[in-house]
Amino acid sequence: MLRLDGLQRVAVCEGITRRDFLHAGSLATIGLTLSDVVALETRGAAENCIYLFLEGGPSQLDTWDMKPDAPAEIRGPYRPIATNVAGIRIWNLFPRMAGQAHRFALVRSLHHRNAQHGAAQQWVQTGRPPLPGLAYPPVGSVVGSLAREGGDLPGHILLSGRGQSAGFLGKTHEPLLIQSDPSDPGFRVRDLLPPDYVSAVRVHWRNSFRQIVDESFRSFEAASAGTKLPDANFDQAYRILSSTEARGAFDIDQEPPRIRDRYGRNRFGQSCLLARRLVERGVRFVTVNMFEDLGGGLSWDIHGTAPFSSISALDTLGPMFDSGFSSLIEDLADRGLLPRTLVVATGEFGRTPKINPSGGRDHNPACGTVILAGGGIAAGQVVGSSDSIGAEPRDRPIRPEEVVATVYHALGISLNTNLPGPQNRPIPIVDVGVKPIQELFGTA
Numbered sequence: 453m454l455r456l457d458g459l460q461r462v463a464v465c466e467g468i469t470r471r472d473f474l475h476a477g478s479l480a481t482i483g484l485t486l487s488d489v490v491a492l493e494t495r496g497a498a499e500n501c502i503y504l505f506l507e508g509g510p511s512q513l514d515t516w517d518m519k520p521d522a523p524a525e526i527r528g529p530y531r532p533i534a535t536n537v538a539g540i541r542i543w544n545l546f547p548r549m550a551g552q553a554h555r556f557a558l559v560r561s562l563h564h565r566n567a568q569h570g571a572a573q574q575w576v577q578t579g580r581p582p583l584p585g586l587a588y589p590p591v592g593s594v595v596g597s598l599a600r601e602g603g604d605l606p607g608h609i610l611l612s613g614r615g616q617s618a619g620f621l622g623k624t625h626e627p628l629l630i631q632s633d634p635s636d637p638g639f640r641v642r643d644l645l646p647p648d649y650v651s652a653v654r655v656h657w658r659n660s661f662r663q664i665v666d667e668s669f670r671s672f673e674a675a676s677a678g679t680k681l682p683d684a685n686f687d688q689a690y691r692i693l694s695s696t697e698a699r700g701a702f703d704i705d706q707e708p709p710r711i712r713d714r715y716g717r718n719r720f721g722q723s724c725l726l727a728r729r730l731v732e733r734g735v736r737f738v739t740v741n742m743f744e745d746l747g748g749g750l751s752w753d754i755h756g757t758a759p760f761s762s763i764s765a766l767d768t769l770g771p772m773f774d775s776g777f778s779s780l781i782e783d784l785a786d787r788g789l790l791p792r793t794l795v796v797a798t799g800e801f802g803r804t805p806k807i808n809p810s811g812g813r814d815h816n817p818a819c820g821t822v823i824l825a826g827g828g829i830a831a832g833q834v835v836g837s838s839d840s841i842g843a844e845p846r847d848r849p850i851r852p853e854e855v856v857a858t859v860y861h862a863l864g865i866s867l868n869t870n871l872p873g874p875q876n877r878p879i880p881i882v883d884v885g886v887k888p889i890q891e892l893f894g895t896a
Contacts, residue, residue: 545770561836756812
Protein backbone atom coordinates (compact mmCIF):
# COMPACT_ATOMS: atom_id res chain seq x y z
CA MET A 453 0.00 0.00 0.00
CA LEU A 454 1.25 3.50 -0.79
CA ARG A 455 2.39 5.59 2.15
CA LEU A 456 0.10 8.54 2.83
CA ASP A 457 2.76 11.16 2.10
CA GLY A 458 3.54 9.57 -1.25
CA LEU A 459 -0.14 9.36 -2.14
CA GLN A 460 -0.57 12.95 -1.09
CA ARG A 461 1.96 14.09 -3.68
CA VAL A 462 0.32 11.98 -6.38
CA ALA A 463 -3.03 13.57 -5.53
CA VAL A 464 -1.65 17.07 -5.77
CA CYS A 465 0.17 16.36 -9.04
CA GLU A 466 -2.78 14.67 -10.68
CA GLY A 467 -5.46 17.03 -9.41
CA ILE A 468 -7.27 14.32 -7.40
CA THR A 469 -9.84 15.87 -5.08
CA ARG A 470 -11.42 14.85 -1.81
CA ARG A 471 -14.59 14.00 -3.71
CA ASP A 472 -12.62 11.57 -5.91
CA PHE A 473 -11.38 9.74 -2.83
CA LEU A 474 -14.80 9.61 -1.25
CA HIS A 475 -16.08 7.47 -4.12
CA ALA A 476 -16.92 4.11 -2.53
CA GLY A 477 -14.50 2.14 -4.67
CA SER A 478 -11.57 4.54 -4.35
CA LEU A 479 -11.04 4.15 -0.63
CA ALA A 480 -11.17 0.37 -0.75
CA THR A 481 -8.87 0.18 -3.75
CA ILE A 482 -6.02 2.09 -2.13
CA GLY A 483 -6.66 1.00 1.43
CA LEU A 484 -7.53 4.39 2.94
CA THR A 485 -10.01 5.20 5.64
CA LEU A 486 -12.03 8.40 5.83
CA SER A 487 -9.65 9.75 8.49
CA ASP A 488 -6.76 9.16 6.07
CA VAL A 489 -8.57 11.25 3.48
CA VAL A 490 -9.06 14.08 5.97
CA ALA A 491 -5.34 13.94 6.80
CA LEU A 492 -4.53 13.96 3.10
CA GLU A 493 -6.61 17.05 2.59
CA THR A 494 -5.28 19.03 5.54
CA ARG A 495 -1.57 18.16 5.47
CA GLY A 496 0.73 20.18 3.27
CA ALA A 497 2.28 18.76 0.14
CA ALA A 498 5.50 20.78 0.25
CA GLU A 499 8.83 19.71 1.67
CA ASN A 500 10.73 22.91 0.94
CA CYS A 501 10.07 26.62 0.62
CA ILE A 502 11.75 29.37 -1.37
CA TYR A 503 10.72 32.73 0.07
CA LEU A 504 11.40 35.71 -2.20
CA PHE A 505 11.30 38.88 -0.14
CA LEU A 506 10.80 42.01 -2.24
CA GLU A 507 12.26 44.53 0.14
CA GLY A 508 10.91 48.04 -0.18
CA GLY A 509 7.28 47.23 -0.93
CA PRO A 510 6.24 46.63 -4.56
CA SER A 511 3.51 48.83 -5.96
CA GLN A 512 0.49 46.59 -6.38
CA LEU A 513 -0.92 49.07 -8.91
CA ASP A 514 2.09 48.79 -11.22
CA THR A 515 2.61 45.02 -10.97
CA TRP A 516 -0.08 42.41 -10.27
CA ASP A 517 -3.18 44.39 -9.24
CA MET A 518 -3.73 46.80 -12.08
CA LYS A 519 -6.43 49.45 -12.28
CA PRO A 520 -6.41 50.32 -16.00
CA ASP A 521 -9.72 52.18 -15.81
CA ALA A 522 -8.62 54.49 -12.99
CA PRO A 523 -7.39 58.05 -13.66
CA ALA A 524 -3.84 58.33 -15.04
CA GLU A 525 -2.35 59.49 -11.72
CA ILE A 526 -3.57 56.22 -10.19
CA ARG A 527 -3.28 53.61 -12.94
CA GLY A 528 0.35 54.49 -13.72
CA PRO A 529 2.31 54.29 -16.97
CA TYR A 530 2.02 50.59 -17.80
CA ARG A 531 -0.55 48.60 -19.73
CA PRO A 532 -2.36 45.34 -18.95
CA ILE A 533 -1.70 42.06 -20.71
CA ALA A 534 -3.64 38.81 -20.61
CA THR A 535 -2.20 35.72 -18.93
CA ASN A 536 -2.69 32.11 -19.94
CA VAL A 537 -5.52 31.88 -17.38
CA ALA A 538 -8.80 33.44 -18.47
CA GLY A 539 -9.79 36.44 -16.38
CA ILE A 540 -6.35 37.10 -14.89
CA ARG A 541 -4.40 40.05 -16.22
CA ILE A 542 -1.17 41.65 -15.05
CA TRP A 543 0.96 44.55 -16.26
CA ASN A 544 3.15 44.28 -19.36
CA LEU A 545 6.29 44.30 -17.20
CA PHE A 546 5.85 40.56 -16.68
CA PRO A 547 5.40 38.80 -20.05
CA ARG A 548 6.96 35.51 -18.91
CA MET A 549 4.83 35.43 -15.77
CA ALA A 550 1.80 35.91 -18.00
CA GLY A 551 2.59 32.56 -19.59
CA GLN A 552 2.95 30.91 -16.17
CA ALA A 553 -0.29 32.02 -14.49
CA HIS A 554 -1.48 28.40 -14.38
CA ARG A 555 1.36 27.77 -11.93
CA PHE A 556 0.84 30.55 -9.40
CA ALA A 557 -1.90 32.23 -7.37
CA LEU A 558 -2.26 35.91 -6.51
CA VAL A 559 -3.49 37.23 -3.17
CA ARG A 560 -4.50 40.84 -3.83
CA SER A 561 -5.78 41.79 -0.39
CA LEU A 562 -2.80 41.64 1.98
CA HIS A 563 -3.13 44.32 4.64
CA HIS A 564 -1.78 45.38 8.02
CA ARG A 565 -1.29 48.63 9.96
CA ASN A 566 2.44 49.43 10.01
CA ALA A 567 3.95 51.72 7.38
CA GLN A 568 7.55 51.49 8.62
CA HIS A 569 9.83 49.20 6.62
CA GLY A 570 11.50 47.39 9.52
CA ALA A 571 8.40 46.79 11.59
CA ALA A 572 6.35 45.82 8.54
CA GLN A 573 9.03 43.38 7.41
CA GLN A 574 8.95 41.73 10.83
CA TRP A 575 5.18 41.49 10.77
CA VAL A 576 5.06 39.95 7.30
CA GLN A 577 7.87 37.47 7.96
CA THR A 578 6.93 36.44 11.50
CA GLY A 579 3.15 36.68 11.32
CA ARG A 580 3.04 38.95 14.36
CA PRO A 581 3.35 42.70 14.87
CA PRO A 582 6.60 43.63 16.62
CA LEU A 583 6.48 43.65 20.41
CA PRO A 584 9.02 45.30 22.70
CA GLY A 585 11.04 42.73 24.61
CA LEU A 586 10.06 39.72 22.51
CA ALA A 587 11.68 39.06 19.13
CA TYR A 588 9.56 36.62 17.17
CA PRO A 589 11.45 34.41 14.71
CA PRO A 590 10.72 34.67 10.97
CA VAL A 591 9.02 31.75 9.29
CA GLY A 592 12.31 30.55 7.78
CA SER A 593 14.00 30.16 11.16
CA VAL A 594 10.96 28.37 12.55
CA VAL A 595 10.89 25.91 9.65
CA GLY A 596 14.66 25.46 9.86
CA SER A 597 14.43 24.73 13.59
CA LEU A 598 11.81 22.04 12.93
CA ALA A 599 13.67 20.46 10.01
CA ARG A 600 14.88 16.92 10.50
CA GLU A 601 18.62 16.45 10.70
CA GLY A 602 20.01 15.10 7.46
CA GLY A 603 22.70 16.01 5.03
CA ASP A 604 25.38 18.61 5.49
CA LEU A 605 23.41 21.75 4.70
CA PRO A 606 21.39 23.72 7.28
CA GLY A 607 17.60 23.94 7.36
CA HIS A 608 17.49 27.68 6.56
CA ILE A 609 19.78 29.64 4.25
CA LEU A 610 19.46 33.37 3.66
CA LEU A 611 20.74 34.82 0.41
CA SER A 612 21.65 38.52 0.59
CA GLY A 613 20.31 41.26 2.81
CA ARG A 614 20.93 42.35 6.33
CA GLY A 615 19.74 39.06 7.72
CA GLN A 616 16.71 37.98 9.66
CA SER A 617 17.39 37.14 13.29
CA ALA A 618 16.08 33.87 14.71
CA GLY A 619 14.61 35.88 17.57
CA PHE A 620 13.81 33.98 20.73
CA LEU A 621 14.84 30.68 19.10
CA GLY A 622 18.45 31.71 19.67
CA LYS A 623 21.66 31.67 17.67
CA THR A 624 21.53 27.94 17.01
CA HIS A 625 18.69 28.59 14.59
CA GLU A 626 20.09 31.67 12.86
CA PRO A 627 20.09 31.17 9.09
CA LEU A 628 23.32 30.65 7.22
CA LEU A 629 23.75 34.10 5.68
CA ILE A 630 25.42 34.31 2.27
CA GLN A 631 26.17 37.90 1.33
CA SER A 632 28.35 37.10 -1.67
CA ASP A 633 26.75 37.98 -4.99
CA PRO A 634 26.18 34.82 -7.10
CA SER A 635 26.06 36.96 -10.26
CA ASP A 636 29.63 38.10 -9.62
CA PRO A 637 32.07 36.31 -11.97
CA GLY A 638 34.28 35.80 -8.92
CA PHE A 639 31.59 33.96 -6.95
CA ARG A 640 33.07 30.54 -6.22
CA VAL A 641 32.80 27.90 -3.55
CA ARG A 642 36.35 28.73 -2.56
CA ASP A 643 35.13 32.20 -1.61
CA LEU A 644 32.87 30.58 0.96
CA LEU A 645 35.10 27.72 2.06
CA PRO A 646 38.69 28.70 2.86
CA PRO A 647 41.09 25.81 2.12
CA ASP A 648 43.33 26.55 5.11
CA TYR A 649 40.36 26.10 7.41
CA VAL A 650 39.33 22.78 5.87
CA SER A 651 42.86 21.36 5.96
CA ALA A 652 43.28 22.42 9.57
CA VAL A 653 40.27 20.61 11.00
CA ARG A 654 40.39 17.20 9.25
CA VAL A 655 39.48 14.35 11.61
CA HIS A 656 40.49 15.42 15.11
CA TRP A 657 38.97 18.88 15.21
CA ARG A 658 36.79 18.07 18.22
CA ASN A 659 39.81 17.61 20.42
CA SER A 660 43.20 19.26 20.07
CA PHE A 661 42.28 21.40 17.07
CA ARG A 662 39.09 22.89 18.47
CA GLN A 663 40.78 26.03 19.70
CA ILE A 664 42.74 26.39 16.45
CA VAL A 665 39.59 25.99 14.40
CA ASP A 666 37.63 28.46 16.50
CA GLU A 667 40.31 31.09 16.03
CA SER A 668 40.75 30.26 12.35
CA PHE A 669 37.05 30.48 11.62
CA ARG A 670 36.65 33.76 13.47
CA SER A 671 39.54 35.17 11.45
CA PHE A 672 37.85 33.96 8.27
CA GLU A 673 34.56 35.58 9.25
CA ALA A 674 36.31 38.85 10.01
CA ALA A 675 38.02 38.79 6.61
CA SER A 676 34.98 37.57 4.62
CA ALA A 677 31.95 39.71 5.34
CA GLY A 678 30.04 37.77 2.70
CA THR A 679 29.62 34.66 4.85
CA LYS A 680 28.35 34.52 8.40
CA LEU A 681 27.93 31.39 10.50
CA PRO A 682 26.78 31.71 14.13
CA ASP A 683 29.21 30.64 16.84
CA ALA A 684 26.57 28.43 18.40
CA ASN A 685 26.35 26.34 15.25
CA PHE A 686 29.94 25.18 14.92
CA ASP A 687 28.97 21.61 14.00
CA GLN A 688 26.95 22.95 11.09
CA ALA A 689 29.89 25.07 9.99
CA TYR A 690 32.20 22.08 10.02
CA ARG A 691 29.77 19.94 8.01
CA ILE A 692 29.45 22.60 5.33
CA LEU A 693 33.16 23.27 5.08
CA SER A 694 34.15 19.61 4.96
CA SER A 695 31.39 18.23 2.71
CA THR A 696 31.93 17.92 -1.03
CA GLU A 697 28.16 17.73 -1.54
CA ALA A 698 27.51 20.87 0.49
CA ARG A 699 30.21 22.82 -1.30
CA GLY A 700 28.82 21.64 -4.63
CA ALA A 701 25.43 23.14 -3.83
CA PHE A 702 26.98 26.60 -4.02
CA ASP A 703 28.96 25.91 -7.20
CA ILE A 704 26.63 27.81 -9.50
CA ASP A 705 29.13 27.54 -12.35
CA GLN A 706 27.96 23.96 -12.77
CA GLU A 707 24.81 25.38 -14.37
CA PRO A 708 24.83 25.71 -18.19
CA PRO A 709 25.27 29.33 -19.36
CA ARG A 710 21.87 29.28 -21.10
CA ILE A 711 20.18 28.45 -17.76
CA ARG A 712 22.02 31.25 -16.00
CA ASP A 713 21.10 33.67 -18.77
CA ARG A 714 17.44 32.69 -18.51
CA TYR A 715 17.34 33.56 -14.80
CA GLY A 716 19.05 36.89 -15.48
CA ARG A 717 22.67 37.78 -14.88
CA ASN A 718 21.88 39.88 -11.83
CA ARG A 719 21.96 39.24 -8.11
CA PHE A 720 18.27 38.40 -7.78
CA GLY A 721 18.14 36.11 -10.80
CA GLN A 722 21.23 34.16 -9.80
CA SER A 723 20.01 33.97 -6.20
CA CYS A 724 16.79 32.36 -7.46
CA LEU A 725 18.91 29.83 -9.35
CA LEU A 726 21.07 29.20 -6.30
CA ALA A 727 17.90 28.73 -4.21
CA ARG A 728 16.76 26.03 -6.63
CA ARG A 729 20.12 24.27 -6.28
CA LEU A 730 19.86 24.40 -2.49
CA VAL A 731 16.34 22.95 -2.19
CA GLU A 732 17.34 20.24 -4.66
CA ARG A 733 19.99 19.23 -2.15
CA GLY A 734 17.72 19.19 0.88
CA VAL A 735 17.70 22.72 2.31
CA ARG A 736 14.20 23.07 3.65
CA PHE A 737 13.88 26.86 3.57
CA VAL A 738 15.74 29.42 1.45
CA THR A 739 15.06 33.13 1.84
CA VAL A 740 16.10 35.37 -1.05
CA ASN A 741 16.20 39.06 -0.24
CA MET A 742 15.93 40.88 -3.55
CA PHE A 743 17.90 43.85 -2.22
CA GLU A 744 20.45 44.32 0.53
CA ASP A 745 19.17 47.66 1.73
CA LEU A 746 16.97 50.63 0.88
CA GLY A 747 17.65 54.22 -0.02
CA GLY A 748 20.90 53.77 -1.88
CA GLY A 749 19.90 52.54 -5.30
CA LEU A 750 17.45 50.42 -7.22
CA SER A 751 14.63 48.99 -5.09
CA TRP A 752 10.85 48.66 -4.84
CA ASP A 753 10.81 51.72 -2.55
CA ILE A 754 9.64 54.09 -5.30
CA HIS A 755 9.07 57.40 -3.48
CA GLY A 756 10.39 59.29 -6.48
CA THR A 757 12.79 61.61 -4.62
CA ALA A 758 16.51 60.87 -4.24
CA PRO A 759 17.90 58.60 -2.97
CA PHE A 760 14.77 56.55 -3.70
CA SER A 761 13.62 55.21 -7.05
CA SER A 762 10.82 56.59 -9.21
CA ILE A 763 8.13 54.54 -10.93
CA SER A 764 10.37 54.38 -13.99
CA ALA A 765 12.64 52.06 -11.98
CA LEU A 766 10.02 49.40 -12.61
CA ASP A 767 11.24 49.30 -16.22
CA THR A 768 14.26 47.49 -14.74
CA LEU A 769 12.68 45.87 -11.68
CA GLY A 770 9.81 44.27 -13.62
CA PRO A 771 11.95 42.32 -16.13
CA MET A 772 14.41 41.42 -13.35
CA PHE A 773 11.67 39.86 -11.24
CA ASP A 774 9.94 38.37 -14.27
CA SER A 775 13.07 36.49 -15.37
CA GLY A 776 14.07 35.27 -11.91
CA PHE A 777 10.62 34.20 -10.70
CA SER A 778 9.44 32.71 -13.99
CA SER A 779 12.65 30.75 -14.53
CA LEU A 780 12.46 29.45 -10.98
CA ILE A 781 8.96 28.02 -11.26
CA GLU A 782 9.60 26.74 -14.80
CA ASP A 783 12.78 25.03 -13.62
CA LEU A 784 11.12 23.53 -10.55
CA ALA A 785 8.24 22.25 -12.70
CA ASP A 786 10.56 20.76 -15.33
CA ARG A 787 12.53 18.94 -12.63
CA GLY A 788 9.43 17.61 -10.88
CA LEU A 789 10.18 19.75 -7.82
CA LEU A 790 7.32 22.26 -7.96
CA PRO A 791 4.68 20.05 -6.27
CA ARG A 792 6.94 19.74 -3.21
CA THR A 793 8.48 23.22 -3.24
CA LEU A 794 6.41 26.18 -2.10
CA VAL A 795 7.46 29.51 -3.65
CA VAL A 796 6.30 32.73 -1.97
CA ALA A 797 6.99 36.26 -3.22
CA THR A 798 5.97 39.24 -1.12
CA GLY A 799 7.05 42.66 0.04
CA GLU A 800 6.34 44.27 3.38
CA PHE A 801 3.46 46.39 2.05
CA GLY A 802 2.03 48.00 -1.09
CA ARG A 803 2.07 51.60 -2.29
CA THR A 804 -0.35 54.51 -2.24
CA PRO A 805 -2.79 54.77 -5.17
CA LYS A 806 -2.03 58.32 -6.23
CA ILE A 807 1.34 59.09 -7.79
CA ASN A 808 2.99 61.77 -5.68
CA PRO A 809 4.40 65.07 -7.08
CA SER A 810 7.89 63.51 -7.21
CA GLY A 811 6.77 60.80 -9.59
CA GLY A 812 6.60 57.98 -7.07
CA ARG A 813 4.26 56.21 -4.70
CA ASP A 814 4.52 56.15 -0.91
CA HIS A 815 3.97 53.41 1.68
CA ASN A 816 0.56 51.79 1.96
CA PRO A 817 0.28 48.90 4.44
CA ALA A 818 -3.48 48.71 3.79
CA CYS A 819 -3.12 46.84 0.49
CA GLY A 820 -0.52 44.67 -1.20
CA THR A 821 -0.14 41.53 -3.32
CA VAL A 822 1.41 38.15 -2.50
CA ILE A 823 2.34 35.51 -5.10
CA LEU A 824 2.37 31.79 -4.22
CA ALA A 825 3.26 28.80 -6.39
CA GLY A 826 3.93 25.08 -6.02
CA GLY A 827 3.69 23.09 -2.81
CA GLY A 828 0.05 22.10 -3.21
CA ILE A 829 -1.16 25.62 -4.01
CA ALA A 830 -4.29 25.66 -6.17
CA ALA A 831 -2.80 27.83 -8.90
CA GLY A 832 -4.43 29.88 -11.64
CA GLN A 833 -6.59 31.90 -9.28
CA VAL A 834 -6.84 35.23 -7.49
CA VAL A 835 -7.78 35.36 -3.80
CA GLY A 836 -9.20 38.62 -2.50
CA SER A 837 -9.50 41.92 -4.35
CA SER A 838 -8.78 45.57 -3.75
CA ASP A 839 -11.10 48.53 -4.21
CA SER A 840 -11.34 50.53 -7.45
CA ILE A 841 -8.09 52.42 -6.81
CA GLY A 842 -6.09 49.69 -5.03
CA ALA A 843 -6.13 51.54 -1.71
CA GLU A 844 -7.50 48.78 0.52
CA PRO A 845 -9.15 45.35 0.30
CA ARG A 846 -12.62 45.21 -1.21
CA ASP A 847 -13.22 41.60 -0.18
CA ARG A 848 -11.45 38.72 1.56
CA PRO A 849 -8.87 40.84 3.45
CA ILE A 850 -5.78 38.76 4.25
CA ARG A 851 -3.46 39.47 7.18
CA PRO A 852 0.27 38.62 7.27
CA GLU A 853 -0.35 35.99 9.94
CA GLU A 854 -2.63 34.11 7.54
CA VAL A 855 0.12 34.06 4.92
CA VAL A 856 2.60 32.70 7.47
CA ALA A 857 0.04 30.09 8.57
CA THR A 858 -0.36 29.16 4.91
CA VAL A 859 3.37 28.48 4.63
CA TYR A 860 3.32 26.24 7.70
CA HIS A 861 0.23 24.43 6.48
CA ALA A 862 1.72 23.86 3.03
CA LEU A 863 4.84 22.40 4.66
CA GLY A 864 2.78 20.02 6.79
CA ILE A 865 3.59 21.82 10.07
CA SER A 866 0.72 21.79 12.54
CA LEU A 867 -0.49 25.23 13.58
CA ASN A 868 -0.78 23.82 17.11
CA THR A 869 3.02 23.49 17.30
CA ASN A 870 4.69 25.27 20.21
CA LEU A 871 8.18 26.76 20.13
CA PRO A 872 10.50 27.07 23.13
CA GLY A 873 10.28 30.73 24.12
CA PRO A 874 12.16 32.71 26.75
CA GLN A 875 12.51 30.83 30.05
CA ASN A 876 11.30 27.74 28.15
CA ARG A 877 7.81 29.19 27.98
CA PRO A 878 5.96 27.58 25.06
CA ILE A 879 4.91 30.02 22.35
CA PRO A 880 2.61 28.87 19.52
CA ILE A 881 3.95 29.31 15.98
CA VAL A 882 0.81 31.33 15.17
CA ASP A 883 -1.70 32.97 17.46
CA VAL A 884 -4.73 30.93 18.45
CA GLY A 885 -7.44 31.11 15.82
CA VAL A 886 -5.17 32.07 12.91
CA LYS A 887 -5.87 29.86 9.91
CA PRO A 888 -4.23 29.34 6.52
CA ILE A 889 -5.79 30.78 3.37
CA GLN A 890 -7.90 27.75 2.55
CA GLU A 891 -8.79 28.94 -0.96
CA LEU A 892 -5.16 28.43 -1.89
CA PHE A 893 -5.59 24.71 -1.23
CA GLY A 894 -8.95 24.43 -2.98
CA THR A 895 -10.76 23.79 0.31
CA ALA A 896 -12.62 27.06 0.99
